[in-house]
Amino acid sequence: MVFDNAMPESIANKWLDQRRSVKFYKTIQQQIPMSFRVHPVNAKERESLFSLSEWLEPYLKEYHPDLSESDSFSRSFINCYQKNDYIRVHADLNANDFGDEHLYAVVLLFLTPDEYITNPTDCGFVVNNSMTTRDNIIDNKFNRLIIMDARSLHEPCVPSDDVQRLTLYAGYSISKLNKSFTRVTRENKLIERGLVPGTNYQFELNDFIFVD
Numbered sequence: 001m002v003f004d005n006a007m008p009e010s011i012a013n014k015w016l017d018q019r020r021s022v023k024f025y026k027t028i029q030q031q032i033p034m035s036f037r038v039h040p041v042n043a044k045e046r047e048s049l050f051s052l053s054e055w056l057e058p059y060l061k062e063y064h065p066d067l068s069e070s071d072s073f074s075r076s077f078i079n080c081y082q083k084n085d086y087i088r089v090h091a092d093l094n095a096n097d098f099g100d101e102h103l104y105a106v107v108l109l110f111l112t113p114d115e116y117i118t119n120p121t122d123c124g125f126v127v128n129n130s131m132t133t134r135d136n137i138i139d140n141k142f143n144r145l146i147i148m149d150a151r152s153l154h155e156p157c158v159p160s161d162d163v164q165r166l167t168l169y170a171g172y173s174i175s176k177l178n179k180s181f182t183r184v185t186r187e188n189k190l191i192e193r194g195l196v197p198g199t200n201y202q203f204e205l206n207d208f209i210f211v212d
Helices: 009-021 043-048 057-063 184-192
Strands: 024-028 037-040 073-081 104-110 125-128 136-138 145-149 153-156 165-173 202-209
Touching (some): 037 202, 057 104
Antiparallel strands (some): 024 202, 037 073, 104 145, 104 165
16 A cells, blocks of 8 residues: 655654754674665654654554554664665565464655655665566655555665665554564663664664765
């Protein structure tokens, strides 16, 4: 599902006013070959940067009526992809291991202002039918929201120019196995150790940039 102008204008402007103060840390490559930057978004920033509690739930309910912005939350972070970064095609959940009772919705929100983008397809998002095809490309557009099944194969379109491709990732699940990291103490302790809560991502605390 794709929704344009998802954030109310006042909240979109709040993000735009603060985006240059956000630190993007270099990920440490482990099991999955990857190179990009990430900013783990904790409970405080989910509100200070995006006010998710004020607008996201109707979109979640349209995707699945049992999803709740507060009760179904799993994890959140902002990805920054730049020229020559990479991550392979992947699914966030293995379809062979997780049935519909473990539904997990991936929420992806494009955050780069449109005036920075010359080719929206070049820095968009791909939902694939296989590991070797690029089947459904969604163009990058500021404040465009994507909600999809975490079992879907997908990958970012890494820019071939100097665009800093920013996307908010937030996960929401109806599964009883869902491990929420909304407890501020636990979430913040992981971030302080260079870990993105709810993921296998590690990052270098001293290797960060600010976006243009």
